[in-house]
Amino acid sequence: xxTQSPATLSVSPGERVILSCRASQSVGTKLAxxxxxxxQAPRLLIGGASTRATGISGRFSGSGSGTEFTLIIxxxxxxxFAVYYCQQYNEWPxxxxxxxxxxx
Amino acid sequence: EVQVLESGGDLVQPGGSLRLSCVVSxxxxxxxxxxxxxxxxxxxxxxxxxxxxxxxxxxxxxxxKGRFTISRDNSKDTVYLQMNSLRADDTAVYYxxxxxxxxxxxxxFDYWGQGTLLTVSx
Numbered sequence: 470x471x472t473q474s475p476a477t478l479s480v481s482p483g484e485r486v487i488l489s490c491r492a493s494q495s496v497g498t499k500l501a502x503x504x505x506x507x508x509q510a511p512r513l514l515i516g517g518a519s520t521r522a523t524g525i526s527g528r529f530s531g532s533g534s535g536t537e538f539t540l541i542i543x544x545x546x547x548x549x550f551a552v553y554y555c556q557q558y559n560e561w562p563x564x565x566x567x568x569x570x571x572x573x
Numbered sequence: 574e575v576q577v578l579e580s581g582g583d584l585v586q587p588g589g590s591l592r593l594s595c596v597v598s599x600x601x602x603x604x605x606x607x608x609x610x611x612x613x614x615x616x617x618x619x620x621x622x623x624x625x626x627x628x629x630x631x632x633x634x635x636x637x638k639g640r641f642t643i644s645r646d647n648s649k650d651t652v653y654l655q656m657n658s659l660r661a662d663d664t665a666v667y668y669x670x671x672x673x674x675x676x677x678x679x680x681x682f683d684y685w686g687q688g689t690l691l692t693v694s695x
Binding site: 505508510512516562564566568 | 608617618619623634635668671681682683685686687688695
C-alpha cells in the first residue's frame with residue numbers, strides 16, 4: 470500500500486513544496502512520480518525514485534528508498550498546480566498512492 | 574512524436590462486455606510493457622493490467638482477474654482490453670500507458686493516452 474501525504478497542500482507560487490509517499494513495505498528505489506492536471510492524462514516526472522524523466526524541469530527532484538520517498542518542487546510555478554501520484558513497481562500488483570493535490 | 578490513442582469506451586449494462594483498443598504510433602513497441610490504468614472521475618489511479626508486448630506475459634489486478642483479458646496485435650501496434658462481466662465499479666476512464674524499457678521489473682509509464690470512458694449502468 471502506498472500512502473501519500475498530505476492529501477491537499479495549499480501553497481503560493483514561488484514556495485518550496487515537499488510531497489511525501491510512504492510504502493507499507495520496502496520497494497527499494499522502484500518508485501515513480503506522476504503529475505496530473507485536471508482533464509489530462511498523468512505525466513511521468515520521476516522514475517527510479519530520483520531520475521527525472523525526459524523534458525522534466527530541474528525544479529522537480531525525487532529522493533528516498535525503501536519505504537520513504539519525497540518529491541520536492543523547488544519553486545512552485547503556476548503550471549505546477551496539479552495532483553501528484555507516486556507508484557511502486559517493485560511487486561505485483563503495481564500500486565499508486567492516493568495522490569496529493571497542490572492548490573493555490 | 575509518440576501518440577497513444579484509446580478507443581472503445583461506451584455505456585454498458587451490468588454483466589455486459591466491451592473491448593477497448595489502444596493504438597500506438599511514432600514508437601516501436603519492441604519488447605516493452607503496455608498497461609491499462611483506470612481512474613474513477615475525481616478519484617485516484619488504479620492499475621488494471623499489463624502485457625509484455627514481445628513475450629506476451631500478462632498480469633492483472635485482483636479486481637479484474639478472471640473478467641478482463643489483455644492482448645496485443647504487434648502487426649497493428651495495438652493492445653486490447655477485453656472486459657466481461659462488467660460491474661458498476663468498473664466505471665472509470667481507462668488509460669493506456671507504455672513502459673518503454675526492456676525490463677518486466679521497470680513498469681513505470683512514460684507515455685499515456687488521453688483515456689476512454691467506460692460507464693457501466695442500467
